[in-house]
Amino acid sequence: MNDAREAPTNDPTTGKLAVAALVGSGAGEAASSAITALMEAAVKRIAQAIFFISIGDSVSFSVAESSGDFRNFTSHHARDVHEFYPLVPELATSCVATGKEGFIPLLAVRVTIFPHMGICIGFSFHHVAADGRTFNNFIKEWASLSANSCFLINSFPSFDRSVIKDPYGLEEIFLKELWKRKSSQEMVIGTETHVDLSNMVRATFVVSSLDMERIKKRIISKCKEKGQPLPIHLSPYVLACSFIWVCLVKVQNQIDQLENYYSEEDPNYFGFIAGGLTRLDYPVSATYFGNCVGFGRSTAIRGELKGEDGIIVAANVIGNKIKKLDKEILCGAERWILDWEVLFGSEVHIMVSGSPKLNLYETDFGWGRPKKIEDISIDRSRAISLAESRDVQGGIEVGLALTKSQMEAFTSFFIEGLKILQ
Numbered sequence: 001m002n003d004a005r006e007a008p009t010n011d012p013t014t015g016k017l018a019v020a021a022l023v024g025s026g027a028g029e030a031a032s033s034a035i036t037a038l039m040e041a042a043v044k045r046i047a048q049a050i051f052f053i054s055i056g057d058s059v060s061f062s063v064a065e066s067s068g069d070f071r072n073f074t075s076h077h078a079r080d081v082h083e084f085y086p087l088v089p090e091l092a093t094s095c096v097a098t099g100k101e102g103f104i105p106l107l108a109v110r111v112t113i114f115p116h117m118g119i120c121i122g123f124s125f126h127h128v129a130a131d132g133r134t135f136n137n138f139i140k141e142w143a144s145l146s147a148n149s150c151f152l153i154n155s156f157p158s159f160d161r162s163v164i165k166d167p168y169g170l171e172e173i174f175l176k177e178l179w180k181r182k183s184s185q186e187m188v189i190g191t192e193t194h195v196d197l198s199n200m201v202r203a204t205f206v207v208s209s210l211d212m213e214r215i216k217k218r219i220i221s222k223c224k225e226k227g228q229p230l231p232i233h234l235s236p237y238v239l240a241c242s243f244i245w246v247c248l249v250k251v252q253n254q255i256d257q258l259e260n261y262y263s264e265e266d267p268n269y270f271g272f273i274a275g276g277l278t279r280l281d282y283p284v285s286a287t288y289f290g291n292c293v294g295f296g297r298s299t300a301i302r303g304e305l306k307g308e309d310g311i312i313v314a315a316n317v318i319g320n321k322i323k324k325l326d327k328e329i330l331c332g333a334e335r336w337i338l339d340w341e342v343l344f345g346s347e348v349h350i351m352v353s354g355s356p357k358l359n360l361y362e363t364d365f366g367w368g369r370p371k372k373i374e375d376i377s378i379d380r381s382r383a384i385s386l387a388e389s390r391d392v393q394g395g396i397e398v399g400l401a402l403t404k405s406q407m408e409a410f411t412s413f414f415i416e417g418l419k420i421l422q
Helices: 030-042 046-050 132-147 170-184 209-226 236-259 310-327 333-345 404-421
Strands: 002-006 060-065 107-114 118-125 200-207 267-275 293-301 349-354 372-374 383-388 396-403
Touching: 170 333, 200 236, 200 372, 200 404, 209 236, 209 310, 209 404, 236 267, 236 310, 236 349, 236 383, 236 396, 236 404, 267 310, 267 333, 293 310, 293 333, 333 349, 396 404
Parallel strands: 060 107, 267 349, 349 383
Antiparallel strands: 002 118, 002 372, 107 118, 200 396, 267 293, 383 396
């Protein structure tokens, strides 16, 4: 992600210091590393074999200056995805330069200064080391130290992987699946390296709490009208995701009218990562440093999603999957890798990156909240990013990366869809 902030306009002389030195939350290979995160989530002992610390280890940290338009970067409207890439550091795939072949760096940081305007801090990190919750906690600790030199750490992170139990023997299952795919070079990791980025733009949309309440009322009204049972879970997350999913299906349908590519009976997939610590049936310290996540893949028929009751269909399948994970986070975990490959092997899928529960905009390095947070990884993974809204209380920010024509179509469906609810 890129995290950029606006400098105080009343003190231009401090533009390079007091200017928004906010450090955003995780970025980089979020989707491509997620399968590794899923494995490490339950396979706690693997971490003992792959994490090494030695004298001379370091984190890549670079500083650059940009003449770009800071306000353009921190806005919501559609912008060329290529404009953001210089703000995020490359995360090396190995440490060959240091003579440590086979070792993979876990974090890289780049600070880009926009003179008299703001600072952007871009991160690339490997999810094998930390899930979104852990990385967010790490950044907030860093921010607290930066904001207050006298800051005292009340609780230190826990690196004890043994606290995560493995009652289903997932370690052996995941390792076999991992090495089987590595040996055959068939691993699907979630980043579509051949995505055409030449005409792609990114934009941010906000679904307010009022919007979500109206979506909920529409679902309840429709269900009562047709004598259908209500979806079992209508949280803000489910409501926002359902609405966005239906809008994206309509975009696909508009394209299909020209290309006649998709069938009405084709399955559409909606994937997401679920936090694991709060779903385990035994206590784990909130300071646990590592991965503890589950994977959910919801499935619906395309023709039903684009129909009159599409949002009810979406809310049902997403809500049902979340409730199953709530009941038992590791239920069906032995099929996660296969489910992941089915998801990313499909032309019609959506993956969620991030979560509004992480409260990313509460990060404060001493200059106030971030002006904007962007998840750059969604460009190549057909993912949408979710975060709590910075300026709309109770709202959810949704980040998308689409072609220009798709973004125009999505914007139209998004605006019209919300108007209908009023």
